[in-house]
Amino acid sequence: MAMLQFLQHLLPVAYILMLDMDSGLLVTLCMVAAAPVWLLHPTIYRRFWRLETSSDWWDQLVMEQWDDQPWLHNFRMHEATFFELCACLTPVLQRRDTHRWSVIHLQKRVAIALWKLATPDSYRPVANQFGVGKSITGAQFMQVVTAINSLLLCRVVYLQDLEATMVGFAALGFLNCGGAIDGMHIPIQAGPSTSLFIERATSQ
Template sequence: MEPSEIIAAVMAVVNTSRLIVHFIQRQTLRNQARRLRQRGDDSDDDRDTDLSQRMGPRKLDILVAVGHVDTVERRFWAQETSTDWWDRIVLKVWDESQWLRNFRMRKSTFLELCDLLSSALKHQDTRMRAALTVLKRVAIALWKLATPDSYRPVANQFGVGKSTVGVAVMQVANTIVELLLSKVVTLGNVQAIVDGFAAMGFPNCGGAIDGTHIPILGPDNQASQYINQKGYFSMVLQALVDHKGCFTNINVGWPGKVHDARVFRNSGLFRRLQEGITSRTRK
């Protein structure tokens, strides 16, 4: 730090200290005057005049008197960030292979997803800052879900705050569940799926089902129930796909220790199959 900057910093501290002392003295004298008035002293007027003179100038006068205090316009503080990587590289330069590798979907699929979610994710600008666009909000969530990156590197990538990444992930995930899950993940035309598997050499097959473990942090309660056979904390995701590899049913939430067969027997899919129901379902 330059000597001039050090001197300015020290003077700022000294001036602030003087201001505090003057303000405290002024408040003390005011309290004394109030107590004298309550006692009904005959010389109240003289005392009040004397006290007002002793109290000295107002707070603004004190600020000017101590010197080295310049008036500045109030403004909100915000850390400077850069969005060049997203605006100039990803949106304008990346090809399909780069989108697939990083976002797990093509750019056309990404744009379609943003269009479906725009009604719920579009935010209004405020006086403090411009709201994140729907495209950027969805991209942040997809990047976090598609990569093992923590919030901090994702925030640096997109030029936003770390807390903004967490909010975006939850908003996008909740919106997808509310608006799209029941429309996209369906059993569909069972006969067409059976015919499709038959053409692949798997006759009388209505879908391929399996479970996978989603890593999680160890919960506070019943943590041992979430340790799977591979030794880490997880939740079980059961998924059913058709002959094209599209999800037709999902079931998630069971502790990692639970066997896949038990998850299946307690799923809504199993109950519907037992009852011969092939209508839309996701659980």
């Protein structure tokens, strides 16, 4: 507290002297006045500047040992489909290493996004699963999803020949119809009152 009061009284004096002294003497005076502050608040050296993580699960287990069954169960696609998807997204998502950072491999970035889409996990467990940071997980997820929408959406979801499609539906009795959306039949175990449950697949 006494040191702070000393500095409060010294600063107005230094401002007054600044009007009548050269720049070299002023700098020396400022350094002498600031030296006690540096002694009271020394630099804190951190043991690390980023958290070390491990990606052994992805590098050694998934990429080297998994077959199609774990891929289907966890990523909802075959391994060959995954690599085909990565090849399609390479023109947009490919990055180069810099002098300070090594980029995350494109396959790992796509896998992070697919894992987030295929599971109800938040960013934190996905980040821990792949050995990356939570903020990096969110950024990679948005980049991959944006790339998929810009490159692949028009190649997968589109109308081939609208007039021919409408003619086909008209022959079935559906006039002015250009498409149909269907659901998925999921079997469930009904309760004791079966009248409350309607089997849509067999009622049509």
